[in-house]
Amino acid sequence: MKTLDISGELACETIPAILARQAAERPDALHAIFPHRTLTFGELDRQARLWARAFAAQGLEPGDHIATLMPNCPEWLPVYYGALHFGAVPVVLNARYKRQELAYTLAHSRSKLLITTTSIEDHVDFVALLRDVLTGIAGQDAAQLQIDAAPDLRAVVLCEGDGADGFLGEAAFLDRGKEVSENVAMAGGRDARIDDTSAIIYTSGTTSSPKGCELTHASVQNSWSTFSRIVDLAAGETVWMPMPFFHTGGIGPMTAMLDRGAAFITQAHYEPEPIVELIERHKTEHLYPGFPQLSFGVIEHPKFDRERFKHVRSLLNVGPPAMQKKIQDLLPDGAVLLNLFGMTEGSGIVTFTPFDAPFPVRAETSGLPPPHTQVRIIDPETGQPCPDGTPGELQFRGGGAFKSYYADPEATAATILADGWVRTGDRGRIDENGFLVFLGRIKDMLKVGGENVAAAEIEAFIQGLPGVQLVQVIGMADDRMGEVPVAFIEPSGGAVLSEQGIIEACDGQLARWKIPRRVEFVSEWPMSATKVQKFRLAELL
Structure with missing residues (x-):
């Protein structure tokens, strides 16, 4: 398969080293733009160093895991970069997780410290949620x-607040860091190698529990240099980046912008109007929403004027051709719509459409791999190339491939083959011009509003509810989310269940996007010799 006509140069710095370089070269340049606050490269680096010193004062060691449970808020950035300066491994937990997912990921990740925030209490009360998960935290040291x-x-450290019973306050926590010199606190970060783990991101798999993808300093940079090279991202340019920091679509482009000396616009909760105003105010060149x-919400907003917004040069959206055409038609003249194929195990980007490709290529294909990555299509029955x-x-291998699934050697061995090829579980083909065409998932996975959701994870929870004999979850097409879960349930003998009761039982236990939007009750199943035929369930919708 041919590759993109861009540089294939590989990463040679760790991520905290890049931050230190940019803070020295352009300390007063904007890097992070939120609706009510901004951070320059210099401010971010100074704050990150304070967190590194506080981690040392807490008694942590380089290599320890530090978890975050926050949306896209200003306080997340110094914590993340502070952990890297210190030499720890950030575990960037999904801020939309509820009790079951949080309990599993906190225990599985072996995180020594958790950082959360009160800054969005009107939307999510993380203190109440964590008190429910961490039973007995109140009253402890x-x-x-x-x-x-x-x-x-x-x-557990509470940002933007004075602390709470069982929680440390941010100010007091950082104040303890004054006991440790910056040189000592940052020794672990200076000794880090580019192939060390720079983040663990949990992603749903085909098992009932999320898997922790270990991404490295090198893999994240190699993957996302593809974006910056395709759009020729320059120092001082601005990118709208609404994807969450705990997603490769957030942490990845953020790394590319750091490396190029660019800025990004984001917010804790998606509200189109203030974002449209910020895009215009900062003459934003690139829009990276990722999903429709x-x-x-932005390009159809009344304030998004195609004439006034001619500073926009590109927009990235993953979607079918008809949707891509609609989006391209809404963009200012000269702005280019781009597409990609990506996954967490590829640190975000596996293939990308060329900037100068004809529109049909950018609408109908997922593009080409960068020079450091190989892509192939394998017959799943024979294991031979198609x-x-x-x-x-x-399948793919190369510069952006993830390191492993944390503490899960069996899943790692099943995904990363002996010669380095990564199995995606997705179907595709190479077209007559050498471009990748994505055809859907082989794995029993749903993609709900850009989030990977394992049907088995939802099934595992519902199966434990009283009165449930058997449950099967499939995806149903949805105009807004792309796909939403539907649960088919066989009640156990004599049990009386209701759709509302099942949905209410999931609320607060599963993240909202995993909760079935529809529940159907059955008394018999369409079966093969041994398995339920899910494609026949879909025919019943």
Whole structure:
């Protein structure tokens, strides 16, 4: 398969080293733009160093795991970069997780410290949520917790507040860092190598529990240099980046912008109007919404004027050709719509459409891999390469490939083959011009509003509810979210269940996008010899 006509140069710096370089070269240049606050490169680096010193004062060691539970808020950035300066591994937890996902990921990740915030209490009360998950936290020494549900966790730090019973306040936590010199606190970060883990991001898999993808300093940079090279991102330019920091679509482009000395616009909760105003105020050149529910809210907003917004040079959206055409028609003249194929295991980007490709290529294909990445299509039955034009399993290897699934050698071995090829579980083909055409998922996965959701994860929870004999979850097409979960349930003998009761039981236990939008009750199943035929369930919708 041919590759993109861009540089294939690989990463040679760690991520905190890039921040230090940019803080020295352009300390007063804007880097992060929120609706009511901004951060320059210099401010971000100074704050990150304070967090590194506080981590040392807490008694942490380089290589320890530090979890974050926050949306896209200004306080997340110094914590993340502070952890990297210190030499720790950030575990960037999904801020939309509820009790079940949080309990699992906090314990599985073996995080020693958790950082959260009160800055969005009107939307999410993280303190109340964590008190429910971390039973017994109230009344304990906040600096030396002993929690059965998360035995490695020693403290929870509360940003933007004075602390709470069982929680450390941000100001007091940072004040303790004054006891440790910056040179000592940052030794671990200076000793880090580019192939060390720079983040663990949990993603749903085909098992009932999320898997922690270990991404490295090198893999994130190699993957996302593809974006910056395709759009020729320059120092001082601005990118709208609404994807969450705990997603590769957030942490990835953010790394590319850091490396190029560019700025990004984001917000904790998606509200199109203030974003449209910021895009115009900062003459934003690139829009990176990724998914249609984010794209349309901005480009269809009454204040988004095609004439006034001619400073926009590109927009990235993943969607079918008809949707891509609609988006391209809404963009200012000269702005280019781009597409990609990506996944967490590829650190975000596997293939990308060329900037100068004809519109049909950018609308109908997922583009080409960068020079440091190889892509192939394999017959899932024989394991042999498919000829061009023949569908099969999409596999890749190269600079953006993830390191492993944390503490899950079996899943790692099943995904990363002996010769480095990564199995995606997705179907694709190579067209007559050598471009990748994405055809959907082989794995039993849903993609709900850009979030990967394992049907097995939803099934595992509902199966534990009283009165449920058997449950199967499939995806149903949805105009706004792309796909939403539907649960088919066989009640156990004599049990009386209701759709509302099942949905209410999931509320607060599963993230909202995982909760079934529809529940159907059945007394018999369409079966093969041994398995429920889910495609026949879809025919019943």
